[in-house]
Amino acid sequence: MDIIEDLKWRGAINQQTDEEGLRQLLKDKKISLYCGTDPTGDSLHIGHLIPFIVLKRFELAGYHPYILIGGGTGSIGDPSGRKTERQLQTMDKVRHNVQALTEQVTRLFGGSGHISFVNNYDWLSKLNLLDFLRDYGKEFGVNTMIKKDIVASRLENGISFTEFTYQILQSVDFLHLYKENDIQLQVGGADQWGNITAGVDLIHKKEGQDAKVFGLTIPLMLKADGTKFGKTAGGAVWLDAKKTSPYEFYQFWLNQDDRDVVKYLKYFTFLSHAEIDELAAKVATHPERREAQRALAREVTTFVHGKAAMEEAEKISQIFFSGDIKQLTPDEIEQVFGKMPSVKVSAAKANIVDWLVQTGIEPSKRQAREDVTNGAITINGDKVRDVDFILDPMAAFEGRCVVVRKGKKHYTLAHVE
Known part of the structure; x- marks a missing residue:
């Protein structure tokens, strides 16, 4: 051919x-x-x-x-x-x-x-x-x-x-x-x-x-829903690692729709026809495994950022979605949470309820106490249920940051000054 x-x-x-x-x-x-x-x-x-x-x-x-x-x-x-x-x-x-x-x-x-x-x-x-x-x-x-x-x-x-x-x-x-x-x-x-x-x-x-x-x-690259390829809610996906981290880059490709992934494998990877056909069959028979998306993310991230950055992005993804974020380094934390809401905090220890209100993560002490009691607050991967818990901003990630999750999806990265 x-x-x-x-x-x-x-x-x-x-x-x-x-x-x-x-x-x-x-x-x-x-x-x-x-x-x-x-x-x-x-x-x-x-x-x-x-x-x-x-x-x-x-x-x-x-x-x-x-x-x-x-x-x-x-x-x-x-x-x-x-x-x-x-x-x-x-x-x-x-x-x-x-x-x-x-x-x-x-x-x-x-x-x-x-x-x-x-x-x-x-x-x-x-x-x-x-x-x-x-x-x-x-x-x-x-x-x-x-x-x-x-x-x-x-x-x-x-x-x-x-x-x-x-x-x-x-x-x-x-x-x-x-x-x-x-x-x-x-x-x-x-x-x-x-x-x-x-x-x-x-x-x-x-x-x-x-x-x-x-x-x-x-051809103009369009997604299956008719929208322009390459745009996300956060804007363009850059090739510069300082603008779009390798982790974010990897996640962009990993999250592609089943309807688009084979087209992108053909276009953006250097896999052979046989390899792509095999992945296309897996999309048809076992889409829940997302093997084609993982292959796409690996191939394009390696091409743009190199194998080491791809492997780090893959490791970060596995750790983050397992919930054990304490295994991440401070730099890896920045890759994952760098574009999420952030606040600046002092290094001083503080009561969890007071701290959540002072950072603006919670609107009031009443709401903070309720969320802590109900198990809706996670600090650095650990659920906090005690309203008397004393938070130490220096306790994890080399004292550089605190990762707060409220509910299932709302993260805040607190930078320690």
């Missing part, structure tokens, strides 16, 4: 400019290809994994992927996927984000040495206005540009000339990489189809119709 057929099986292809032409080229030579991302923030999120994993598959098949960090285009703003203008970032912020993203994607993809990294600021910044208009502006018809989805969707609310020219800059990227790095394929999300085809057209105009260049886009 060739890589195009594999991508189709995995549900990873939305559109191609010339499927048969690309398939033949891939048989004839080990081409170079690229995908780009703009530095709109200092971390990627799991939505960015969608095209990048396709690049990784090409790498594993022996091709040479390039990842482009858009230090140039990022200073302009991509109009796709938005109804209003992006707020321009300062160049200092753009440079900071470029550095952060380059380090992040290098950690993700750089270990093999078969993936290259480029920044389009290196060539776009050398273009002056007259050369841009003469060499490239003349090749783009306004009537064609406004019919592209990325522009057409913005016409009702308005689009600036700055964002209107984005597709020209991205086309220049493809032309530059074709000439300088022999890159013949651009991969992108479904919303990038107009930009990608504009690049293919520019290369054909500049280099001749026989230039072998192609575009491939990935």
Whole structure:
């Protein structure tokens, strides 16, 4: 099975400019290809994994992927996927984000040495206005540009000339990489189809119709309920461990719906067809065991954060759900409870009823006494039923924190000052 057929099986292809032409080229030579991302923030999120994993598959098949960090285009703003203008970032912020993203994607993809990294600021910044208009502006018809989805969707609310020219800059990227790095394929999300085809057209105009260049886009990833993949109640799921801990990352994948898990195994893991088919059968026969979800969580967490972080996340999960949280280290406690409600407390010992009211966990002493008596309060994994219990904030987790559970699901992390 060739890589195009594999991508189709995995549900990873939305559109191609010339499927048969690309398939033949891939048989004839080990081409170079690229995908780009703009530095709109200092971390990627799991939505960015969608095209990048396709690049990784090409790498594993022996091709040479390039990842482009858009230090140039990022200073302009991509109009796709938005109804209003992006707020321009300062160049200092753009440079900071470029550095952060380059380090992040290098950690993700750089270990093999078969993936290259480029920044389009290196060539776009050398273009002056007259050369841009003469060499490239003349090749783009306004009537064609406004019919592209990325522009057409913005016409009702308005689009600036700055964002209107984005597709020209991205086309220049493809032309530059074709000439300088022999890159013949651009991969992108479904919303990038107009930009990608504009690049293919520019290369054909500049280099001749026989230039072998192609575009491939990935489908918009939707969950079974029709909502957009990658969003949670807490916001985006980041690849930066400081923004989304490996434990939270692992839990995101572990909690996927049975209706989605096989699709995600195909797309986000490098398991074989046979391994995925076996897991799909287990979803059908024993969904309660959630074996497919565990495999998904292990594979993607290992890919993004490494095997050690995955194993720690799995250990934390097992300990947390067993209820014996005293086995966790303070750092592991932060991974589990870091985004839950928190308070700051002193290191002084205090009566449990008074302490619960002082921290705001309980609204009144009457309610605190009632909850303690009824067994609704757990401190560091131990149920407290004695209203005269003296709480020592320094007693567990190296004196750094106290974990309070009220009822079955309401946790508070008290940081000891």
